[in-house]
Amino acid sequence: MTFDRIDLKILDILQRDATVPVARIADQVGLSQTPCWKRIQKHEEAGVIRARVALLDPDALGLSMTVFVLVEAVEHTPDWRAGFLAVIERLEAVRDVYRLAGTYDFLLRVVVADMPAFDRFYEKLTAGVRLRSVNSIFALECLRAETALPLSACGAGIEARS
Amino acid sequence: MTFDRIDLKILDILQRDATVPVARIADQVGLSQTPCWKRIQKHEEAGVIRARVALLDPDALGLSMTVFVLVEAVEHTPDWRAGFLAVIERLEAVRDVYRLAGTYDFLLRVVVADMPAFDRFYEKLTAGVRLRSVNSIFALECLRAETALPLSACGAGIEARS
DNA sequence: GCTGAAAATACTAATAC
DNA sequence: GTATTAGTATTTTCAGC
Numbered sequence: 001m002t003f004d005r006i007d008l009k010i011l012d013i014l015q016r017d018a019t020v021p022v023a024r025i026a027d028q029v030g031l032s033q034t035p036c037w038k039r040i041q042k043h044e045e046a047g048v049i050r051a052r053v054a055l056l057d058p059d060a061l062g063l064s065m066t067v068f069v070l071v072e073a074v075e076h077t078p079d080w081r082a083g084f085l086a087v088i089e090r091l092e093a094v095r096d097v098y099r100l101a102g103t104y105d106f107l108l109r110v111v112v113a114d115m116p117a118f119d120r121f122y123e124k125l126t127a128g129v130r131l132r133s134v135n136s137i138f139a140l141e142c143l144r145a146e147t148a149l150p151l152s153a154c155g156a157g158i159e160a161r162s
Numbered sequence: 163m164t165f166d167r168i169d170l171k172i173l174d175i176l177q178r179d180a181t182v183p184v185a186r187i188a189d190q191v192g193l194s195q196t197p198c199w200k201r202i203q204k205h206e207e208a209g210v211i212r213a214r215v216a217l218l219d220p221d222a223l224g225l226s227m228t229v230f231v232l233v234e235a236v237e238h239t240p241d242w243r244a245g246f247l248a249v250i251e252r253l254e255a256v257r258d259v260y261r262l263a264g265t266y267d268f269l270l271r272v273v274v275a276d277m278p279a280f281d282r283f284y285e286k287l288t289a290g291v292r293l294r295s296v297n298s299i300f301a302l303e304c305l306r307a308e309t310a311l312p313l314s315a316c317g318a319g320i321e322a323r324s
Numbered sequence: 325g326c327t328g329a330a331a332a333t334a335c336t337a338a339t340a341c
Numbered sequence: 342g343t344a345t346t347a348g349t350a351t352t353t354t355c356a357g358c
Contacts, residue, residue, distance in 0.1 A: 018216045021333085021335085031342085032344070033343095033344095034342085037337095049216050049219075050217045050218065052214065053177055053178065053217060053309055053310070055177070055213045055214070055215060055309060056177050056212065057209055057210050058311055063311050063316070066260065085305065092312040092314055092315060095308045095311075095312070096304070096307050096308065098230075098303070098304055099301065102299055102300065104299065107299065107301070111312060112312075117315065137266065139262055139269070140262060140263050141261040142258070142259070143259040144256070144257070144259040145257075146257045146258065148218075149257075150225065150254040150255055150273060150274075153254060153279065154224060183350080183351060196326075196328085197327090203353095
């Protein structure tokens with residue numbers, strides 16, 4: 001699938017503000033409404049646009065604590081991994097899960113209300129799986145959190161997988 | 163500001179899928195359209211709903227590399243921090259910035275196309291500020307990435323700042 | 325606070341160019 | 342790709358309870 005400058009501009013507008021009407025997007029990219037709408041439709045069907053969501057303020061909802069948890073596996077087997085993921089799955093505080101290269105095997109971004117809530121999470125995590133090590137890094141402040149991708153890094157025309 | 167069960171349910175629906183029409187949200191929370199719409203409006207004005215955005219597929223756009231960069235400051239002064247943030251600001255690959263408690267001072271989530279692109283980022287970062295240490299943790303795979311907050315952890319009625 | 329209905333806007337689809 | 346059209350759905354406002 002290829003994206004030209006117009007596609008990238010449309011996607012960039014939508015990933016910043018999905019409430020912009022198609023007519024204005026068309027204006028900004030120098031297209032008329034119909035082809036602009038068709039492009040958006042195409043990207044939605046292709047899954048390039050995965051979803052349209054509302055972003056909420058964590059502080060306003062009392063979820064102002066973010067902790068990054070670095071986990072080391074006790075053994076590097078498919079079984080251990082399956083068990084680990086099964087436990088993670090049920091823990092709602094876990095927002096992001098990344099498998100890592102290097103010393104640590106997994107990175108979790110955990111969002112909770114306060115320290116007692118984090119302790120409850122920690123209990124459940126360590127009760128569910130055996131871990132070689134757990135390193136919790138507490139965030140004092142979130143200075144930036146962008147859901148938008150850096151599309152300017154894509155350049156003019158890019159090509160991607162299938 | 164307080165949120166009752168209905169508020170939390172409305173917000174939960176919207177943070178998962180912002181395309182759901184107000185009429186259906188009203189149905190699901192047991193309200194008629196107008197009061198449901200008014201609640202959404204109120205949350206938007208209060209900033210509880212920060213934005214409505216489209217989420218894009220990083221792989222489809224050739225941005226499949228995520229690196230977490232842990233940074234240690236050379237000195238813990240306001241000046242150093244201001245300089246660091248000024249450099250970070252101009253680096254588009256940096257998506258999230260967290261100030262940390264503990265050994266490391268900052269965590270960056272960096273999204274780039276490939277290793278050369280990360281190298282260019284690294285060059286710019288280290289050229290712009292003096293750092294005591296930089297620890298780059300490469301993600302092999304993203305198993306989960308939720309923009310939604312774990313509202314179920316809020317319980318029935320919650321109270322938050324101002 | 326709620327209901328119900330009307331008005332304004334935006335979306336979706338089809339047409340001919 | 343453009344321009345125009347029309348039908349549908351949604352949002353938003355306005356009365357009244």
